[in-house]
Amino acid sequence: MKIFSVAHKTVFVVDHCPYMAESSRQQVECDVLTKSRGQGVIPLAPVSKSLWTCAVECSMEYCRILYDVYPLHKLINYVVSDSEFHILNTWRQEDQSTHELMSALAAVGPPNPREDPECCSILHGLVAAVESLCKITELQHERRTDMMDTAERVANRGRIICLTNAKSDTHVRMLEDCIQETILEQNRLAAGSDRLMAIQQCDLVLVHIHPQGEEPLVYDRPKKEISSLLTSEVHSQHYDLASTTITNIPMKPTLNVCEQEEQHANTSANYDVELLHHRDAHMEFFKSGDLHMAGSSTRENGLKETITLKWCTPRTNSIELHYCTGAYRISPTDVNSRPSSCLTNFLLNGRSVLLEQPRKSGSKVISHMLSSHGGEIFLHVLNSNRSTLEDPPSISEGCGGRVTDYRITDFGEFMRENRLTPVSETSHDPSGKLPAERAKSQLERHTRYWPMIISQTTIFNMQAVVPLANLIVKETLSEEDVLTCQKTVFNLVDMERKNDPLPISTVGSRGKGPKRDEQYRIMWNELETLVKTHAGATDRHQRVLDCIVACRSKPPEEEEKEKKKRGRKREDKEDKTEKNGSKDADDKSWQESERLKGLLDKEEPETEVIKDSPDSPEPANKKPRLSIEEVPPPERAKGPVSLLTMWSNRITAANSRKHQEFMGRVSSVNNKFELYQQLKEENGMDVHENGKSSR
Structure with missing residues (x-):
């Protein structure tokens, strides 16, 4: 479809009403002789441009840039609106120049401030702008002549840029409604005329011009859709x-x-x-x-x-x-x-x-x-990168780094299958698609899943998958094609039962790569991914996917064997965990005894008082005795330990769990047990370790 953008035709509508003769209040200095001016010379007073002058300069600068950057096929029609409209040029290419526009504007002259403002309106110019957009340009006429049978495919779009002093947002909406009604009316007239074209899209850009320092009555507004034919905005960069x-x-x-x-x-x-x-x-x-x-x-x-x-x-x-x-x-x-x-x-x-x-x-x-x-x-x-005029780069310098296993041969075959050939005009496709559309559709189907590197694929390295890979990308499948794909899937199932090796890449992995079961799991996953991308095309494509899903599920007897095998592995793992737990318990007991011994060795020797009774209170200056239950959680022993010590401690800890611990060993301090504790209660004496008593 030969679409003309809105930038092809632009109509400038400049307000020429009396209020545009007001001052813009923007001072322009005319005295440039600041240093060489002699004494007594009065400097020139600054001047101020009118709103009309600012609008003309703005629009002319717009046209100048447009003609410099886009000398062809970007046309401007200039309209001045006061008590009537004045069209300053046409859509012809010879009228597209700033010289022609400036000469026409000089003939129009500045606005007359004494003219009756009730007789002037910007609406005259907007109506003329819509009528001008319906006129056919030379390029549009050329395209319609070349496509005489399908002339309606040539679109007509345009833009209206209105420079005015809007009174309020209500005034802006009134201008939009006027343009909308005029477009509908002109489209009805263009329907029965060969010299006019209906407008498919029109962009309205309202530029509110007001004196500097005044509060603007209309604020900037982004583009919004008024109807399917008209959009309105305040400012935009029109030509990218x-x-x-x-x-x-x-x-x-x-x-x-x-x-x-x-x-x-x-x-x-x-x-x-x-x-x-x-x-x-x-x-x-x-x-x-x-x-x-x-x-x-x-x-x-x-x-x-x-x-x-x-x-x-x-x-x-x-x-x-x-x-x-x-x-x-x-x-x-x-x-x-x-x-x-x-x-x-x-x-x-x-x-x-x-x-x-x-x-x-x-x-x-x-x-x-x-x-x-x-x-x-x-x-x-x-071009600051490698030039295409130089020798082609090595394949190891590609975007993916030093990759050397690209599927070059497969890519050459892919290009041969998707190359374009001339088609006669009399050829007819039953689906009604154009040859270019059919080619794009085929290219899209063939590239839905196409790994570029050999090490990233398994099925495309297997000769057994070639029939299915070539058929699944087709737009439609026959019953024979479905049977061929199903036969390919059954062959893969036989290969798995026979435990045949697969071309799995070992790049980046240690050893011989994944095990055989893992290889087939990777292969089935990739095959299912390939078929899923085409399963939604037809029901026969879906049947191929259903066959793959059904063949991946194992028979009930094999599933039972797998469960039993997993159960045995779990039991072996639990036995191993229990043994490790027993060993850890022994080590923990040995560490506990070692910690207890270390804490007791650090106790400073003190004179102990012989208790008369186990229930008698201990002296106030005596430290509490430590017991096994009061020892904090054990920590790993520090320092080197001999093998004999480790074995002896382990045997001691193991034997200690087999009988009740001797009370004397539990109540001892520094491996010494107090004798004659009953004398303390009977005689009220403290018996020292040397057997001497004291009161």
């Missing part, structure tokens, strides 16, 4: 433009960039120039995400971002060729500034300028070049 700022431009006579600088031969200055161009000139930055490396920054007005590129010393050899991936027309943002004028004159004289990305470290990267061809200046995009 981008900005590039050329920095560090030397203004000195050695480069002949600016002739006015020759009088200051001993001095030089660096300037910046901002250029507008198509957004595709920065496409490599957007793809690689290197906008921060390319010096992306936001302008002071915050409207858009600009990419900063650094000036390189130009080469004198203009014959030198550079490998370019694109060339885009440019237009200076400030066309009348001295740096912009010097740069354009320098380039139009046949010089070329290389532009590099500003980097803090590393080697410089030259990404763009400015050069003129036929009196027009282009921004060339240079």
Whole structure:
């Protein structure tokens, strides 16, 4: 379908009513002789532009940039509205120039502030704009003539940019309703006319112009859909433009960039120039995400971002060729500034300028070049990567790293199966699809699951799966095809029962790779993934998937064997865990006894008082005795321990669990048991270890 975008036809509607003669209150200084002005000379007073002048300058700057960047197939129709509408040009290509528009605007003149405002309205121009969009351009007529049988496929879309002083949001809605009604009326007239085309889509852009300092009565609003034919917005970047700022431009006579600088031969200055161009000139930055490396920054007005590129010393050899991936027309943002004028004159004289990305470290990267061809200046995009004119890279230098096992042979077969061939106009497809649509559909089916590396696939390395892989990608399957696929699945089941080896890759794995059961599990999973991507096409595709799912499930007797096998393994694991638990308990008892011994050895020897009775209270200055139950949880013994000590402690701990511990050993302190404890209660004496008593 030959679709014309809304950018093909743009109608400017500029308000010429009396209130547009008001001052914009934006001061413009006219006195530039600030240093050379003599004493007693009165400086010139600043002037202020009218709203009409601002609207004309804005629209003319728009047209200038459009004609510079898009010299063909982007047309503008200019309409002035007051008590009636004035169409300043037509859709013909020879009328598309700023010179024609400026001459017509000069004939119209400024608004008359004494004219009756009740007789003036912007609606006259909006109605004329809709009528103008219904007119056929030369390119649309050419496309309709080439496609006479299907002329209705040529779409008619356009844009209306209205520059006015809106009174309120209600006023804006009234303008939108007027355009909507006019589009419906004009579409009814175009239905029975060969010289008019119905409008399929219209974008309305309302630009509210008001004096500086006043509170705007209409605020910015994003695009919204009024109806299926009309959308409305306040501001938009209509032609997908981008900005590039050329920095560090030397203004000195050695480069002949600016002739006015020759009088200051001993001095030089660096300037910046901002250029507008198509957004595709920065496409490599957007793809690689290197906008921060390319010096992306936001302008002071915050409207858009600009990419900063650094000036390189130009080469004198203009014959030198550079490998370019694109060339885009440019237009200076400030066309009348001295740096912009010097740069354009320098380039139009046949010089070329290389532009590099500003980097803090590393080697410089030259990404763009400015050069003129036929009196027009282009921004060339240079390929900073490997050139296609050089020798092809080694396959080990691909995007995936040093990969050497690509399926090169399979890819060659894939290209042969999907190559395009001429088709006669008389050929007819029962499905009603065009040849290009059938080719896209086939390519989509063949690439739903297609591993690129040999080590990432199993089924595509098996000759036994080839019949199924070739048939499952078909749009429709016959009964014979289904039987062939099922037979392939049964052959794989036989291979699994025979325990035949599979071509499983061992790249990146240690040893011989996965076991045989794991190999077949990987194979079945991949085969099921392949068939699932096509199972929704027809019922016969689904039958192949059902066959694979059924063959993957094992018979009941094999499932019972697997359960018993898993049960035996679980029991063996539990026995092993129990043995390990017993061993751990022995080790724990040995560690506990060792810790107890260490704690008791650290006790300082004190004179113990012989108890008369086990129930008698101990002295206040006596430390409490430690028992096995009071010992904190054991810790692993520190320091080297001999094998004999370890074995003796283990035997002692094992024997201690077989009988009740001797009371004397439990109540002893420092391996010593107090004798004659009953004397303390009977005689009230403390018996020391040497047998002497004291009161």
